[in-house]
Amino acid sequence: MDYQSRRNHLQERLQRRKIDAVLISQPDNRRYLSGFTARDHGIEESSGALLVTTTGKTWLLTDSRYQLQAEEETGLPVLVYRKGLVRLLARLLATVDCQRFAFESHYTLHSVALAYAELAEKRRIALIPLKDLVEAQRQVKSETELSLIRHAVSLNEAVFTRIYSGLSAGMSETEVAMAIETAMHEAGAEGHSFATIVAAGSNSARPHAVPTTHRIKSSEPITIDMGLILNGYCSDMTRSFTLGPADDRYLTIHRIVRAAQLAGLAAIRPGIPMNYVDRAARKVIEEAGYGRYFGHSLGHGVGLAVHEAPSLSPRNRRILKAGMVVTVEPGIYIPGWGGVRLENMAVVRDGGAELLNHDATDLDL
Amino acid sequence: MDYQSRRNHLQERLQRRKIDAVLISQPDNRRYLSGFTARDHGIEESSGALLVTTTGKTWLLTDSRYQLQAEEETGLPVLVYRKGLVRLLARLLATVDCQRFAFESHYTLHSVALAYAELAEKRRIALIPLKDLVEAQRQVKSETELSLIRHAVSLNEAVFTRIYSGLSAGMSETEVAMAIETAMHEAGAEGHSFATIVAAGSNSARPHAVPTTHRIKSSEPITIDMGLILNGYCSDMTRSFTLGPADDRYLTIHRIVRAAQLAGLAAIRPGIPMNYVDRAARKVIEEAGYGRYFGHSLGHGVGLAVHEAPSLSPRNRRILKAGMVVTVEPGIYIPGWGGVRLENMAVVRDGGAELLNHDATDLDL
Numbered sequence: 001m002d003y004q005s006r007r008n009h010l011q012e013r014l015q016r017r018k019i020d021a022v023l024i025s026q027p028d029n030r031r032y033l034s035g036f037t038a039r040d041h042g043i044e045e046s047s048g049a050l051l052v053t054t055t056g057k058t059w060l061l062t063d064s065r066y067q068l069q070a071e072e073e074t075g076l077p078v079l080v081y082r083k084g085l086v087r088l089l090a091r092l093l094a095t096v097d098c099q100r101f102a103f104e105s106h107y108t109l110h111s112v113a114l115a116y117a118e119l120a121e122k123r124r125i126a127l128i129p130l131k132d133l134v135e136a137q138r139q140v141k142s143e144t145e146l147s148l149i150r151h152a153v154s155l156n157e158a159v160f161t162r163i164y165s166g167l168s169a170g171m172s173e174t175e176v177a178m179a180i181e182t183a184m185h186e187a188g189a190e191g192h193s194f195a196t197i198v199a200a201g202s203n204s205a206r207p208h209a210v211p212t213t214h215r216i217k218s219s220e221p222i223t224i225d226m227g228l229i230l231n232g233y234c235s236d237m238t239r240s241f242t243l244g245p246a247d248d249r250y251l252t253i254h255r256i257v258r259a260a261q262l263a264g265l266a267a268i269r270p271g272i273p274m275n276y277v278d279r280a281a282r283k284v285i286e287e288a289g290y291g292r293y294f295g296h297s298l299g300h301g302v303g304l305a306v307h308e309a310p311s312l313s314p315r316n317r318r319i320l321k322a323g324m325v326v327t328v329e330p331g332i333y334i335p336g337w338g339g340v341r342l343e344n345m346a347v348v349r350d351g352g353a354e355l356l357n358h359d360a361t362d363l364d365l
Numbered sequence: 366m367d368y369q370s371r372r373n374h375l376q377e378r379l380q381r382r383k384i385d386a387v388l389i390s391q392p393d394n395r396r397y398l399s400g401f402t403a404r405d406h407g408i409e410e411s412s413g414a415l416l417v418t419t420t421g422k423t424w425l426l427t428d429s430r431y432q433l434q435a436e437e438e439t440g441l442p443v444l445v446y447r448k449g450l451v452r453l454l455a456r457l458l459a460t461v462d463c464q465r466f467a468f469e470s471h472y473t474l475h476s477v478a479l480a481y482a483e484l485a486e487k488r489r490i491a492l493i494p495l496k497d498l499v500e501a502q503r504q505v506k507s508e509t510e511l512s513l514i515r516h517a518v519s520l521n522e523a524v525f526t527r528i529y530s531g532l533s534a535g536m537s538e539t540e541v542a543m544a545i546e547t548a549m550h551e552a553g554a555e556g557h558s559f560a561t562i563v564a565a566g567s568n569s570a571r572p573h574a575v576p577t578t579h580r581i582k583s584s585e586p587i588t589i590d591m592g593l594i595l596n597g598y599c600s601d602m603t604r605s606f607t608l609g610p611a612d613d614r615y616l617t618i619h620r621i622v623r624a625a626q627l628a629g630l631a632a633i634r635p636g637i638p639m640n641y642v643d644r645a646a647r648k649v650i651e652e653a654g655y656g657r658y659f660g661h662s663l664g665h666g667v668g669l670a671v672h673e674a675p676s677l678s679p680r681n682r683r684i685l686k687a688g689m690v691v692t693v694e695p696g697i698y699i700p701g702w703g704g705v706r707l708e709n710m711a712v713v714r715d716g717g718a719e720l721l722n723h724d725a726t727d728l729d730l
Binding site: 129178186194 | 475476550559
């Protein structure tokens with residue numbers, strides 16, 4: 001991965017905004033620009049930050065636990081803080097010519113920003129809160145990234161296929177979810193990209209269901225939403241089905257959702273607004289009379305994060321670009337009965353959507 | 366759990382600071398005050414916030430995905446936002462007599478705080494950033510909470526015992542870690558309280574090691590650090606050992622760490638500064654000549670969060686109180702060789718530490 005050219009690209013954008021140095025604390029952005037793979041146990045337990053200057057210097061600031069890893073993975077000069085990031089930052093900013101210092105407003109706690117403000121006032125430098133600067137850069141993937149995402153999708157499908165063949169009535173949702181996550185590790189994944197959803201019966205009516213001890217019945221709808229991380233890149237896939245023969249109501253709803261998914265995929269191409277894709281899929285569900293049972297957005301970007309820009313939401317009027325990777329995941333959720341969601345991932349290509357999934361299990365019933 | 370009395374206690378503290386309403390966004394604080402068990406997928410994907418007023422009103426603000434769960438779990442009035450929390454908050458603050466509005470500075474993104482500031486300016490109300498208000502309240506546990514924590518510790522030990530009996534040379538670190546997390550679910554836990562650490566050989570020299578595909582050898586040091594969540598409350602325990610006979614170097618280091626742990630536990634009692642406990646344990650390791658191989662704090666609080674206040678760090682001069690729950694986990698980490706860490710949990714009682722662990726596996730070699 002060419003981290004240097006990513007940083008060069010960032011530096012050019014900083015120069016245009018007349019920013020001398022930026023602190024990158026968002027973990028995926030930090031990894032994107034440096035290759036440092038450490039994860040943070042929540043925003044309160046950071047494993048470090050990058051200071052990128054427009055003169056071409058970059059430091060990785062971390063604590064002693066991560067020093068070795070940071071040096072090995074990034075090749076960047078690593079500075080270790082013992083009394084917190086802010087004190088080290090104060091010393092470091094004194095050594096570089098910095099009039100305008102920026103930080104990530106959308107991934108910095110208010111209490112930490114207060115400390116930056118104090119520091120900036122003391123050193124008489126301007127403090128610039130930035131939003132989504134690196135996120136914007138991350139939206140369009142390189143071919144190398146697309147290849148890594150393809151591998152993550154493919155491994156996720158292999159895990160799904162293996163688990164699917166062993167499913168039977170009487171297994172609990174939790175049992176299946178844990179089997180999936182264990183299989184992901186055994187298959188060589190770094191981990192799951194989000195807590196695996198296995199939801200059967202009325203639990204499947206919750207888009208963000210948490211697996212329970214409920215034992216799956218042969219006739220009820222089941223939704224499995226799963227994703228893994230491989231080489232840092234995420235996958236995300238949802239399948240809905242029944243173990244035994246599906247009844248008419250299930251088949252009707254499933255086919256509407258599938259038609260909506262295909263309509264969404266068919267609408268994808270560079271240059272169109274993102275809500276146009278959502279509209280194309282949503283229209284199918286609305287016209288079938290189920291509009292009020294589809295409450296979420298059609299899809300989201302996937303990359304180093306499993307949920308990232310762009311959002312295929314009804315309100316997002318930004319324009320799709322070639323190289324973006326999105327999920328297309330319409331759903332119908334009926335309280336008390338259950339739900340159906342079908343999710344695949346696609347790359348925006350000049351000619352339209354390139355589907356990243358090959359799995360066709362229970363898509364076309 | 367008496368959520369109402371917790372909120373009453375908070376209201377009294379708010380009144381003393383002349384605050385009319387506070388927004389609670391930190392997920393553990395939100396649960397502590399309401400019983401709402403939803404988890405957040407990172408600070409950027411909140412599942413809601415509480416607005417607590419000093420006149421005794423509390424609302425739960427969330428999005429449609431969580432409405433049902435919020436109503437069922439809390440019995441509080443639930444308000445659903447469709448266009449974001451800030452817009453709903455603006456409408457809500459117009460209906461209550463609020464001159465001084467507070468938010469959690471340590472769990473609010475800078476970009477979100479900017480939106481609050483704009484709202485406050487428009488409505489001419491004072492905006493008060495607060496830190497650790499509810500965290501301070503959470504430090505001292507009730508007997509009901511202690512009983513829940515005891516159950517979480519006990520179940521964690523049962524899982525450890527089960528896995529320990531099946532360990533053999535040639536298993537990979539990841540394999541053991543996944544077996545532990547699966548066993549936690551099977552035993553009825555809600556999940557792990559942090560990603561399980563299984564580290565053997567030189568990997569055990571990293572306090573925050575990530576399990577790898579390394580296959581465990583009979584003679585090398587192994588550290589297992591694991592915790593689960595039961596009824597919302599966390600457990601946290603570490604054991605170090607070797608599968609085959611331990612050599613003299615291992616035994617020497619293990620015994621120093623155990624002596625340090627016992628010294629730390631013996632130092633615990635209400636009224637003493639927290640760094641005094643750290644000192645008591647650290648002194649044992651320093652006097653044995655291993656001081657520079659023990660780089661972290663002695664322990665931390667445990668409750669709804671697996672890492673919470675108070676911190677038993679060398680710099681924390683605050684005073685221990687009866688009812689606090691802390692870990693005591695000294696370690697010695699030697700790069701290239703490996704490490705030993707032993708961690709138990711204890712309640713601060715008037716008479717000294719009440720050990721929450723019963724497991725004695727490989728503690729006294």
